[in-house]
Amino acid sequence: MTLQELGEFGLIERLMLSVTHLLPAGVEGIGDDCAVIPYFNDHSLLITTDTLVENVHFTLDTITPLDLGYKSLAVNLSDIAAMGGEPLYAFLSLSLPPETSLKWIDQYNQGFLQLAKENRTFLLGGDTTRAKELTITVTLVGQIANPYIKRRSQAKPGDFICCTGFLGDSGAGLHLLLHHEMNHPLIEAHVRPRLYLKEGQWLAQQTSVHAMMDISDGIASDLKHIMKASHCGAELNINQLPISADLKQMALKMNGLAEDFALHAGEDYCLLLTIDKEDYARLSQAYEAHFKTPLFLLGTMTEGQKLICFKDGKKLSLTKQGFDHFKILI
Amino acid sequence: MTLQELGEFGLIERLMLSVTHLLPAGVEGIGDDCAVIPYFNDHSLLITTDTLVENVHFTLDTITPLDLGYKSLAVNLSDIAAMGGEPLYAFLSLSLPPETSLKWIDQYNQGFLQLAKENRTFLLGGDTTRAKELTITVTLVGQIANPYIKRRSQAKPGDFICCTGFLGDSGAGLHLLLHHEMNHPLIEAHVRPRLYLKEGQWLAQQTSVHAMMDISDGIASDLKHIMKASHCGAELNINQLPISADLKQMALKMNGLAEDFALHAGEDYCLLLTIDKEDYARLSQAYEAHFKTPLFLLGTMTEGQKLICFKDGKKLSLTKQGFDHFKILI
Numbered sequence: 001m002t003l004q005e006l007g008e009f010g011l012i013e014r015l016m017l018s019v020t021h022l023l024p025a026g027v028e029g030i031g032d033d034c035a036v037i038p039y040f041n042d043h044s045l046l047i048t049t050d051t052l053v054e055n056v057h058f059t060l061d062t063i064t065p066l067d068l069g070y071k072s073l074a075v076n077l078s079d080i081a082a083m084g085g086e087p088l089y090a091f092l093s094l095s096l097p098p099e100t101s102l103k104w105i106d107q108y109n110q111g112f113l114q115l116a117k118e119n120r121t122f123l124l125g126g127d128t129t130r131a132k133e134l135t136i137t138v139t140l141v142g143q144i145a146n147p148y149i150k151r152r153s154q155a156k157p158g159d160f161i162c163c164t165g166f167l168g169d170s171g172a173g174l175h176l177l178l179h180h181e182m183n184h185p186l187i188e189a190h191v192r193p194r195l196y197l198k199e200g201q202w203l204a205q206q207t208s209v210h211a212m213m214d215i216s217d218g219i220a221s222d223l224k225h226i227m228k229a230s231h232c233g234a235e236l237n238i239n240q241l242p243i244s245a246d247l248k249q250m251a252l253k254m255n256g257l258a259e260d261f262a263l264h265a266g267e268d269y270c271l272l273l274t275i276d277k278e279d280y281a282r283l284s285q286a287y288e289a290h291f292k293t294p295l296f297l298l299g300t301m302t303e304g305q306k307l308i309c310f311k312d313g314k315k316l317s318l319t320k321q322g323f324d325h326f327k328i329l330i
Numbered sequence: 331m332t333l334q335e336l337g338e339f340g341l342i343e344r345l346m347l348s349v350t351h352l353l354p355a356g357v358e359g360i361g362d363d364c365a366v367i368p369y370f371n372d373h374s375l376l377i378t379t380d381t382l383v384e385n386v387h388f389t390l391d392t393i394t395p396l397d398l399g400y401k402s403l404a405v406n407l408s409d410i411a412a413m414g415g416e417p418l419y420a421f422l423s424l425s426l427p428p429e430t431s432l433k434w435i436d437q438y439n440q441g442f443l444q445l446a447k448e449n450r451t452f453l454l455g456g457d458t459t460r461a462k463e464l465t466i467t468v469t470l471v472g473q474i475a476n477p478y479i480k481r482r483s484q485a486k487p488g489d490f491i492c493c494t495g496f497l498g499d500s501g502a503g504l505h506l507l508l509h510h511e512m513n514h515p516l517i518e519a520h521v522r523p524r525l526y527l528k529e530g531q532w533l534a535q536q537t538s539v540h541a542m543m544d545i546s547d548g549i550a551s552d553l554k555h556i557m558k559a560s561h562c563g564a565e566l567n568i569n570q571l572p573i574s575a576d577l578k579q580m581a582l583k584m585n586g587l588a589e590d591f592a593l594h595a596g597e598d599y600c601l602l603l604t605i606d607k608e609d610y611a612r613l614s615q616a617y618e619a620h621f622k623t624p625l626f627l628l629g630t631m632t633e634g635q636k637l638i639c640f641k642d643g644k645k646l647s648l649t650k651q652g653f654d655h656f657k658i659l660i
Contacts, residue, residue, distance in 0.1 A: 003435065003460070004428035011435070011458045023452055027419075035454035037419060037471070040370035047454065049469060051423045053461045089357075089367060092345075093381045093467045098334035102344075105333065109345060122353055124365035124377065127467070128341045130333070131383045137423045137457070137467040139379060141367070 031229065032152050033082035033213055039143055045088075046142040046149075048079035054134040062177035065104045067191040068136075069111025074193055075216065076140040077119060078269040081197045082214035084150045084204020085142035087121040092138055095131035119197065148204040150212035150273070155230035159210055159274035159301040162284070164196050164293070166244040167219055168258060171265020176250070185246050193269040199291055200271055208279030218266040219298070220318055224307060226274065233304035238263075238311035242296040259311075263318070274301050361559065362482050363412035363543055369473055375418075376472040376479075378409035384464040392507035395434045397521040398466075399441025404523055405546065406470035407449060408599040411527045412544035414480045414534020415472035417451040422468055425461035449527065478534040480542035480603070485560035489540055489604035489631040492614070494526050494623070496574040497549055498588060501595020506580070515576050523599040529621055530601055538609030548596040549628070550648055554637060556604065563634035568593075568641035572626040589641075593648070604631050 003011060023029055026038035034046035052058060052072050063071070073090060080087045092112065096105070116123055121140070166189075173190030181187075196214075203209045211226050219236075227234050241262040251258035275283055277300070284295040302308075309316040333341060345360065353359055356368035364376035382388060382402050393401070403420060410417045422442065426435070446453055451470070496519075503520030511517075526544075533539045541556050549566075557564050571592040581588035605613055607630070614625040632638075639646040 001432045002428065003426055003430045003432070006432060014432075014435070014439075023454075027452065027454070029452065029454040030456070035419070035421070037454070045375075047419075047421065047469075047471070049421045049423055049455060049457055049467075051425055051457045051459050051465075051467065053425050053459050053465075055462075056460055089365070089377075091365070091377065091379045091469060093379055095381055095383050095465055096333055098332065100333045102331045102333070102336060105341070105344070122357065122359065123345075124353075124357070124359040124367070125379060126345070126360070127379055127381045128345075129381050129383050130386055131465060132385075132463055133461060135381075135383075135425055135461060135465045137379075137381065139377075139421060139469040141377070 033079040034085070034142070036149060042146050043143050044146055044149060046080055046083055046085040046144055047139065048076055049137060049139040050075050050079070051135065051137045060134070062174070063191050065107035066111040069108040069113075070115050070192055072136045072138050073112050073115045073121070074195055075269065076138045077115070077121070077195050077197060078193070078214040078216070080140060080142035081195060081200035082150075082212055082271060083144065084148050084200050084212065085144040086201060087119050087140055087142045087197070089124045089141040090116055090121050090138060092123060092126035093136070094126070094128050095133070095135040096128065097132060097134060098130045100134070144204065150204050150209060151229070152211055152213050152226050153229035155211035155226050155232050155274040155301045156276075157232055157301050157303045158277055160277045160280045160297055161223065161234060161236065161272070161274055161299040161301060162295045162297055163215065163219070163242065163270050163272050164199050164295060165194060165268060165270030166242050166247070167215070167263075167268050167270070168247050168261030168265050169244050170267040170269070171218075171261045172247050172250055174265070174267070175261075186250060190267065193267065195269065196271050202287070202290065203271065203273060206283055208276040208283055210274045210276065212271060212273040215268045215270055215272050216266060218264040219272060220263045220307070221266070222272055226272070227305065227307060230301070233302040233306045233308070234299060235302055236299040236307065236309045238309050238316060240296070240298055363409040364415070364472070366479060372476050373473050374476055374479060376410055376413055376415040376474055377469065378406055379467060379469040380405050380409070381465065381467045390464070392504070393521050395437035396441040399438040399443075400445050400522055402466045402468050403442050403445045403451070404525055405599065406468045407445070407451070407525050407527060408523070408544040408546070410470060410472035411525060411530035412480075412542055412601060413474065414478050414530050414542065415474040416531060417449050417470055417472045417527070419454045419471040420446055420451050420468060422453060422456035423466070424456070424458050425463070425465040426458065427462060427464060428460050430464070474534065480534050480539060481559070482541055482543050482556050483559035485541035485556050485562050485604040485631045486606070487562055487631050487633045488607055490607045490610045490627055491553065491564060491566065491602070491604055491629045491631060492625045492627055493545065493549070493572065493600050493602050494529050494625060495524060495598060495600030496572050496577070497545070497593070497598050497600070498577050498591030498595050499574050500597040500599070501548075501591045502577050502580055504595070504597070505591075516580060520597065523597065525599065526601050532617070532620065533601065533603060536613055538606040538613055540604045540606065542601060542603040545598045545600055545602050546596060548594040549602060550593045550637070551596070552602055556602070557635065557637060560631070563632040563636045563638070564629060565632055566629040566637065566639045568639050568646060570626070570628055
């Protein structure tokens, strides 16, 4: 069996199985957006790491070095947001082709450091080496007060499923870029995903928010992570997926379904969360009043294990999978 | 200007210049073996990250997956040892060609996790993605009591320069592997470098040990890091370089100089340190009594900025550089 056959999530599960050590008290490892380690004053550190590889996650034709610098930090900041944390320190490992120009590197650094500064995140170290393909690994350290940590595993049957932003815009932006459309409002969502750090911190302080994660692989795939970790099923109402006017318009033009992008395309980096339904009305009003943007209601967590989708009142069978780096080529 | 012309250390300095934020109290960033961040009970966390790239740091012909798993963690453990710390948590990012076999991955994991277990280090997370070339980034978190942190910047003129192990064996092992010699005692030093964690922790508790780091790029290159950070010069006695019997024998056979490997080849991962000369006799005796292995004396830190080498009582001009990933091909 090769990696291609097993796929990315299979590999992560395989690694988890090999990590049989019993973790010390207060330490949480593989399986959520960040690892958790004890810190002082009833706080924990959150640690996450993400790798972006040229021609897998991006091509140099479709993203500027400035945007790539932004995005390579943003995808990690999103993991900190997903657990409700505040970022602190970043580590950057760059594997670069020797012919990379210094202008390119300076612009990459500018994009990275500008976003770091905006989020009071200090670059404390890293590594640089040559390589054939550009590969970027960022490790990010954040902190959170222990009572506020939000995990994938805390959803309960009956919880409402919500997300904080439009779905599918980033995937549609990538689709446009790969079809040589360089000027379209959707592209911004792909190259400079909006972050939800303040929103994550606010939501983390609400006891009625049970599970939380960020949407990186597409909601159809990511919701399954919450289901699996929480031992729940879910019903998703396709008609309620938050789809931007831009995506609707683009889908119309290409005779495609905007829902396909929204369900499967990934890289939206908004937050996916489950909320005690009794508190949903109060919480969504307070959220909207505070952030001037809605908390979109998508469905309900259920007993059982299945993900059932409804569209126009009918059950829909969901065949496609979210993005898996070993199985799908861009 | 391209990266190749600038070289790895130039790139790191360029990054340092862009990081103009003032770091919070107790936080230390780029410039030493690990970053330092405040932890509880007058301790700090040490964080380091290292990337190994196929065909730059290793080839799949010359290292088994078991040894590569060991080595990719070992090079990071060595950075923790270099500041006197104790390892705690590891994060592993693997970029793998899709045709990688699961057998290969399982053996890689075995080598990694076995060394982690021996050093009470927990694998808490990471990322997996596909790539054309195998690229491994490990981030390691350790801890240390604040009074014991050893830095590159604390050497003083007059200090004796010492190291904890033979120099050049790893480079000679690589040379043999690249010349298709697969069975030679020197190869072990390259594929499974010995670690000096206990030694580093012991040395860190000695106030007469001033500066410390690990030798990853070759002593000629690494000593310059201590010189620069400590604003000192250094005199190195080439006749005193600790050279193993195996390396001497191999150098004889190939009519080469063992000192060339010892000075420049890198990847020895023993500790390089400077010691108050008044305490050297006591400290080296105590070290040898405790670890049953000598602390090798190599030279003296000096006023000024120059690295001066002596061989057979004569000054030697040092032209070659240590290993720089952007400038030298293996």
